[in-house]
Amino acid sequence: xxxxxxxxxxxxxxxxxxxxxxxxxxxxxxxxxxxxxxxxxxxxxxxxxxxxxxxxxxxxxxxxxxxxxxxxxxxxxxxxxxxxxxxxxxxxxxxxxxxxxxxxxxxxxxxxxxxxxxxxxxxxxxxxxxxxxxxxxxxxxxxxxxxxxxxxxxxxxxxxxxxxxxxxxxxxxxxxxxxxxxxxxxxxxxxxxxxxxxxxxxxxxxxxxxxxxxxxxxxxxxxx
Amino acid sequence: xxxxxxxxxxxxxxxxxxxxxxxxxxxxxxxxxxxxxxxxxxxxxxxxxxxxxxxxxxxxxxxxxxxxxxxxxxxxxxxxxxxxxxxxxxxxxxxxxxxxxxxxxxxxxxxxxxxxxxxxxxxxxxxxxxxxxxxxxxxxxxxxxxxxxxxxxxxxxxxxxxxxxxxxxxxxxxxxxxxxxxxxxxxxxxxxxxxxxxxxxxxxxxxxxxxxxxxxxxxxxxxx
DNA sequence: TTCAATAAATGACCAACAGTCATAAAATGA
DNA sequence: TCATTTTATGACTGTTGGTCATTTATTGAA
Numbered sequence: 001x002x003x004x005x006x007x008x009x010x011x012x013x014x015x016x017x018x019x020x021x022x023x024x025x026x027x028x029x030x031x032x033x034x035x036x037x038x039x040x041x042x043x044x045x046x047x048x049x050x051x052x053x054x055x056x057x058x059x060x061x062x063x064x065x066x067x068x069x070x071x072x073x074x075x076x077x078x079x080x081x082x083x084x085x086x087x088x089x090x091x092x093x094x095x096x097x098x099x100x101x102x103x104x105x106x107x108x109x110x111x112x113x114x115x116x117x118x119x120x121x122x123x124x125x126x127x128x129x130x131x132x133x134x135x136x137x138x139x140x141x142x143x144x145x146x147x148x149x150x151x152x153x154x155x156x157x158x159x160x161x162x163x164x165x166x167x168x169x170x171x172x173x174x175x176x177x178x179x180x181x182x183x184x185x186x187x188x189x190x191x192x193x194x195x196x197x198x199x200x201x202x203x204x205x206x207x208x209x210x211x212x213x214x215x216x217x218x219x220x221x222x223x224x
Numbered sequence: 225x226x227x228x229x230x231x232x233x234x235x236x237x238x239x240x241x242x243x244x245x246x247x248x249x250x251x252x253x254x255x256x257x258x259x260x261x262x263x264x265x266x267x268x269x270x271x272x273x274x275x276x277x278x279x280x281x282x283x284x285x286x287x288x289x290x291x292x293x294x295x296x297x298x299x300x301x302x303x304x305x306x307x308x309x310x311x312x313x314x315x316x317x318x319x320x321x322x323x324x325x326x327x328x329x330x331x332x333x334x335x336x337x338x339x340x341x342x343x344x345x346x347x348x349x350x351x352x353x354x355x356x357x358x359x360x361x362x363x364x365x366x367x368x369x370x371x372x373x374x375x376x377x378x379x380x381x382x383x384x385x386x387x388x389x390x391x392x393x394x395x396x397x398x399x400x401x402x403x404x405x406x407x408x409x410x411x412x413x414x415x416x417x418x419x420x421x422x423x424x425x426x427x428x429x430x431x432x433x434x435x436x437x438x439x440x441x442x443x444x445x446x447x448x
Numbered sequence: 449t450t451c452a453a454t455a456a457a458t459g460a461c462c463a464a465c466a467g468t469c470a471t472a473a474a475a476t477g478a
Numbered sequence: 479t480c481a482t483t484t485t486a487t488g489a490c491t492g493t494t495g496g497t498c499a500t501t502t503a504t505t506g507a508a
Contacts, residue, residue: 013455036350036351036352037350038350038351039351039352041493041494041495042494042495042496043494043495051457051458052457052458052459053458053459053495053496054457054458054459054460054496054497054498055456055457055458057495057496057497058456058457061496062495062496063494063495063496114349115346115349115350118342118345118346118349119346121342121408121412122339122342122343122346124412125338125339125342125412126260126261126262126339127260127262127263128260128263166435166439167427169427170427170431170432170435171435171439173406173409173410173413173427173432174406174432174435174436174439176409177402177405177406177407177408177409177410177436178401178402178403178405178406178436178440179402179405180405180408180409181401181402181403181404181405181406181408182397182398182401182402182405183401184345184401184404184405185397185400185401185404186397186401188345188348188349203391203393203394203397207394208394208397208398211390211394211395211398212398212401212402214443215390215395215398215440215443216402216439216440216443217443218442218443219438219439219440219441219442219443237484265464265465265466266465266466266467267465267466275486275487276486276487276488277466277467277487277488278467278468278469278486278487278488278489279485279486279487281466281467281468282485282486285467286466286467287465287466287467449508450507450508451506451507451508452505452506452507452508453504453505453506453507454503454504454505454506455502455503455504455505456501456502456503456504457500457501457502457503458498458499458500458501458502459498459499459500459501460497460498460499460500461496461497461498461499462495462496462497462498463494463495463496463497464493464494464495464496465492465493465494465495466491466492466493466494467490467491467492467493468489468490468491468492469487469488469489469490469491470487470488470489470490471486471487471488471489472485472486472487472488473484473485473486473487474483474484474485474486475482475483475484475485476481476482476483476484477480477481477482477483478479478480478481478482
């Protein structure tokens with residue numbers, strides 16, 4: 001009785017703690033969306049969250065930590081959408097293509113996660129990212145996203161819509177990396193007037209991605 | 225006479241100034257290679273260059289500015305190598321593939337530029353990057369690299385090794401973006417033990433990139 | 449209701465570091 | 479030789495991420 005009562009209390013506290021953490025992430029997303037990560041200060045995030053700066057550090061170890069939490073949120077969201085594709089009643093090759101579109105839509109409707117993902121990858125190779133807990137979590141999400149792609153490829157190999165001469169895992173890495181690269185370049189083109197690299201080219205993000213998916217699709221699809 | 229003498233002096237000064245600038249970039253490359261951009265301080269770079277910190281600011285506006293100069297160096301180097309491919313006596317489709325390999329080799333032998341390029345792109349979408357002079361220069365190099373790819377594609381379309389149903393510029397963007405994406409993912413896999421996303425997969429960077437080039441190659445090559 | 453104990457919140461404070469500037473040293477050329 | 483201009487310097491400043499002693503709120507037993 002006392003025990004369950006106590007348990008309940010702890011559980012409520014836990015919930016409150018989680019809620020506050022989410023609220024801080026909300027605030028950080030707003031501030032960072034507006035000013036970019038580097039130009040956002042902890043004081044600004046604290047003010048937006050209606051908390052003292054010191055309080056933020058009761059919930060997060062560092063500024064980077066908060067940005068990684070945003071990353072985490074984004075990758076969970078993306079994975080949910082990827083998971084849905086697997087449940088669709090379509091051929092494997094169509095699933096793979098659909099995943100490309102899902103990723104594109106995701107980036108277009110959540111640009112902050114685009115930057116956050118890039119930041120994470122950049123940090124992985126530059127900084128000493130000691131936050132092993134959240135980093136492991138993020139990597140786990142990466143593995144999960146990859147798993148969906150690989151599964152779609154396997155489905156396609158079984159239903160005969162995708163060639164079987166490559167290892168599906170290898171193909172998965174390739175498709176994933178290539179999609180990200182194309183969408184990154186195309187996204188930059190669309191969003192930065194100053195990105196002159198493509199200024200005289202007027203393909204829309206969608207048409208670029210569609211063509212890409214066509215090309216890689218015809219590179220992997222079973223022709224016979 | 226006096227004039228030409230004066231001209232000569234100015235020219236020598238210019239040369240010395242340029243040389244010192246290069247020396248600072250050298251020093252910065254060393255320090256940043258060792259500690260990463262964020263963890264490197266201007267004092268460290270100054271010490272490595274055997275100069276006072278204030279002196280660095282006679283040659284560069286900011287720490288970021290130095291990193292962009294490193295970027296600049298890297299993209300010039302890469303463009304040189306890309307330009308060589310165009311002069312080779314091979315079919316268009318082979319040129320395109322060769323460019324993928326060139327990019328891969330470049331990243332493998334100059335990892336610092338890999339990070340620098342990523343930093344630049346990230347900054348373009350996050351910061352307010354006011355250094356318009358060097359930014360324009362960098363974008364120009366991007367356009368140049370792209371031009372090589374597009375030219376190779378056009379050559380391939382003319383010699384019949386590449387399908388003509390896509391706009392070569394569109395294809396160029398796609399090939400370029402996809403290559404970067406695949407190499408980025410594969411490079412991360414190879415260099416970060418902690419990158420668990422692919423830990424149970426044992427394809428080498430080369431074999432991944434080779435497969436990718438195969439796939440996209442068969443997606444764009446003229447089959448008949 | 450009261451109150452001691454525990455937990456949560458706070459903002460003044462600190463250290464690190466990018467960037468500045470008054471001063472000094474070196475180069476120039478008359 | 480020396481006045482003038484150019485180049486170099488490091489002490490100094492402002493900003494900001496992160497800390498911690500202190501304050502405030504919550505809890506639960508008496």
